[in-house]
């Protein structure tokens with residue numbers, strides 16, 4: 332198998348643990364272990380205290396699958412399969428769901444593996460480009476025109492990385508109708524689900540939208556537990572899930588035993604865990620609103636509707652974001668993620684607002700901007 336380099340991950344490999352402030356991280360400030368354990372009920376505390384560090388069930392701990400299933404209205408535990416992060420789930424699913432000659436449509440700019448793994452699996456991939464001038468919205472008329480008789484899969488990421496876009500319910504329903512008419516499967520990457528700024532905006536899930544629909548979830552983002560490396564697929568298509576399970580035998584076989592138990596704790600306490608995340612994001616967004624108001628003549632921003640990231644643009648003529656971000660990290664130790672890491676030509680950058688050091692990071696960015704953009 333040949334696959335192109337994952338630009339964003341290579342960038343993070345270089346910078347993530349070398350800078351003072353990650354102002355482009357997509358996850359929420361990680362839960363400290365002691366605080367998470369304090370949320371355990373008696374049953375799971377018992378599982379934790381007596382845990383044997385052997386192999387685990389390859390489909391996922393039965394209690395974990397039960398908790399994940401309960402995130403959906405009508406998904407059964409055996410319609411859930413767990414993975415080492417969402418990333419492994421993407422890799423396994425796309426390799427199983429797509430064959431050489433199949434056609435897939437994937438939203439772009441976006442998380443690279445969603446289209447790169449599809450290409451590596453031999454599929455012919457059409458990118459459905461989102462535009463700032465449209466508020467980064469899905470354009471269903473254009474999407475319809477992108478369909479071909481070979482279209483097997485439509486991949487969307489809602490809420491969206493990197494823009495924070497979230498369609499309204501009518502647009503989501505229309506998207507499902509397009510997939511149904513085309514006889515294509517819909518994969519909804521829902522890793523930022525739970526971080527809608529207005530809970531009324533939460534959409535139905537991919538798994539429940541249509542019989543062949545698939546939801547992709549993870550503990551990393553809204554649940555603030557990226558270090559667990561626990562992700563999942565949920566779908567009513569059990570035949571597909573069985574084939575994906577067979578593929579996973581060649582990747583990780585089964586999940587990490589401690590991580591499974593910690594994920595069960597977090598999911599059972601999800602109201603508190605998600606409230607903490609939403610609180611961090613809301614406080615940070617307030618600050619960003621102030622920043623973008625003050626700097627409206629230097630930065631443009633389509634305010635996200637959900638998630639922990641947005642995709643603003645530096646609008647100062649002659650200043651390229653790649654060089655400006657390089658200067659910022661050098662001078663202030665604050666990391667941004669320029670659009671080029673998404674293969675996008677715009678002067679945008681990903682801004683993350685899930686971390687509690689945002690006030691200091693933003694103050695440093697502002698100090699640098701005052702020196703270089705006036």
Ligand SMILES: Cc1ncc(COP(=O)(O)O)c(C=O)c1O
Nearest residue numbers: 416417418442488492522549551
């Ligand atoms: C849209 C999207 N999908 C999948 C993933 C992969 O999640 P994880 O790194 O937790 O496996 C990410 C991570 O940034 C993401 O942003």
